[in-house]
């Protein structure tokens with residue numbers, strides 16, 4: 123077969139149609155002019171546009187100033203979902219009534235596996251404890267032709283890197299660290315479940331065209347410095363918000379010196395600076411990694427297009443055009459980069475290792491620590507593990523054992539089996555290390571600590587993970603998680619002291635002699651191809667089977683079929699009651715709390731019992747206390763009070779639809795779609811706020827709740843719980859496709875004396891949904 127036949131073999135869902143992408147790129151150049159110079163990120167994004175002209179010319183000055191202005195309508199190549207977020211995404215997808223997903227999709231069971239005593243014990247226990255959720259995910263995967271990676275198969279991002287990521291790919295993943303695949307030249311973006319459903323039903327997925335931040339890498343890493351240190355340093359420079367609205371694109375001579383998995387680590391943690399995603403240009407290391415991960419066929423396809431005689435450089439999809447400009451550029455010299463340690467409690471508190479001892483003293487951080495954890499989706503590559511192994515061998519030869527508990531999390535069955543084959547895991551185990559299941563475990567709070575640290579007790583840990591917010595690892599908000607490379611985390615474990623600097627300090631061996639580590643050495647990849655591991659962890663094939671039942675017990679408390687919401691009325695929204703007037707900040711956590719509620723993510727009725735429980739009542743100063751002004755059995759001046767979700771549920775039962783009034787940036791925080799689904803389920807039709815957080819506003823629209831903002835913010839003072847609101851002109855606006863005139867809605871006469879009419883204006887775009895059955899009018903049909 124010629125490469126083109128392979129590329130177009132639709133039966134093989136793991137390959138990309140590069141010919142189609144290049145054709146689209148030609149169209150982009152035609153629309154923007156032959157002389158346009160595009161960055162790599164732009165090339166990949168724009169070659170996935172649904173409609174080139176519509177996206178690139180709308181909201182721009184005739185194709186100029188696209189970045190930050192244009193609304194891109196994109197058709198991603200594939201979708202990946204982890205087990206926690208996949209539940210609601212699948213339930214929404216099921217409501218669309220389609221026989222299979224429109225793009226190749228995969229599910230990865232990684233977030234619900236506990237880490238405690240080791241994979242052999244932990245994995246079966248977690249499978250038993252979450253059986254009904256795993257059964258549901260697997261059965262839905264079989265029905266709709268989704269590849270299902272069972273518990274123990276690996277962490278979503280490592281599995282994607284090993285199996286799906288490829289230069290030029292564009293994918294969505296329902297997890298923030300999806301950008302990990304940028305280490306293999308892909309544009310991979312973390313999204314909420316409803317966005318993933320857009321792609322799964324073949325509706326264009328919308329993204330405000332990002333600006334491009336160029337990071338130029340010079341020199342070559344040496345000694346202790348690792349790829350992780352690039353992003354730890356960059357996080358310190360940019361802070362947790364510095365990448366917002368940007369794609370980070372790496373370039374420069376240093377890029378060719380990095381391993382493919384090292385580049386993935388760097389892209390993975392781009393999420394920590396708020397970047398839309400991160401990407402590297404195609405390098406020789408990527409080809410080699412593709413070969414070793416059994417995807418040599420892809421390299422021959424790529425070879426047709428890649429630099430080796432592929433034609434004019436500006437036509438190639440895998441590098442930026444010569445002369446392409448970045449909005450900002452940061453330069454990092456790898457040769458002089460020193461290891462960094464970031465934290466505690468925020469990934470952008472970055473301290474060079476040489477200054478960390480002083481920082482510990484000045485900040486009065488604990489001087490001893492109890493656990494070192496390496497691996498996770500961020501740092502479990504062959505390179506990471508063999509460099510850590512080298513340090514363990516050095517210490518073992520000197521008769522040393524780790525003083526802190528030492529945990530190792532392989533990112534996938536493939537990497538675990540390879541490390542087992544090469545005796546790396548044996549080296550860790552012999553030194554007292556505990557090898558956990560191939561899953562998220564301690565990285566996402568699924569860590570049963572057995573070292574006696576109690577909740578609230580201040581303590582420190584060192585991890586090679588990516589996030590260190592309070593309570594993330596063990597549920598203890600007083601645990602300080604210091605992020606570093608796996609090499610530094612491993613070496614530190616032998617000291618158990620936060621002030622130890624393995625580059626210059628010595629340890630005392632049992633015989634009393636001083637021991638100093640030599641800089642770690644390892645291999646980017648194994649000599650042979652990666653081992654494929656235990657076949658029981660292989661994915662189900664991507665073949666839909668309409669006859670396969672989706673397993674959800676009708677008595678389940680964790681899963682419930684998503685019933686279609688009531689259809690949108692063929693006209694204005696009338697007689698809506700103000701349920702609650704929120705004062706101050708209202709995040710997605712305020713609207714849909716996490717913690718113990720996470721187990722109900724697949725059960726909308728049950729999780730809806732947490733709706734708005736963190737919201738402050740603007741009129742009484744109480745939290746989660748609402749008053750039923752429409753209870754005709756109660757005296758006018760003494761409306762009965764209840765919790766917000768209880769009143770919402772009561773009104774739902776009585777058929778009363780409602781709205782919430784709020785202040786600025788309503789729905790900020792994580793992209794949690796439950797914060798939109800739950801109010802919709804309970805009967806909300808409108809959220810009326812001074813302003814909205816962008817992602818939440820989109821989520822509301824996708825679930826059929828109309829976000830309105832005050833034309834005059836002062837009108838917030840004029841409206842109160844118990845008022846009645848109807849829209850005027852909303853239906854015209856919806857019928858106009860969300861643009862043009864008629865974008866106004868206003869209050870009807872207000873029952874409360876002293877209140878006056880308010881005038882509210884809707885957001886003009888995006889009134890559509892991927893799932894018509896959710897009850898919103900289908901303005902732009904998928």
Ligand code: F3S
Nearest residue numbers: 299498499562565566
């Ligand atoms: Fe899992 Fe932690 Fe990565 S939760 S996906 S290992 S960031």
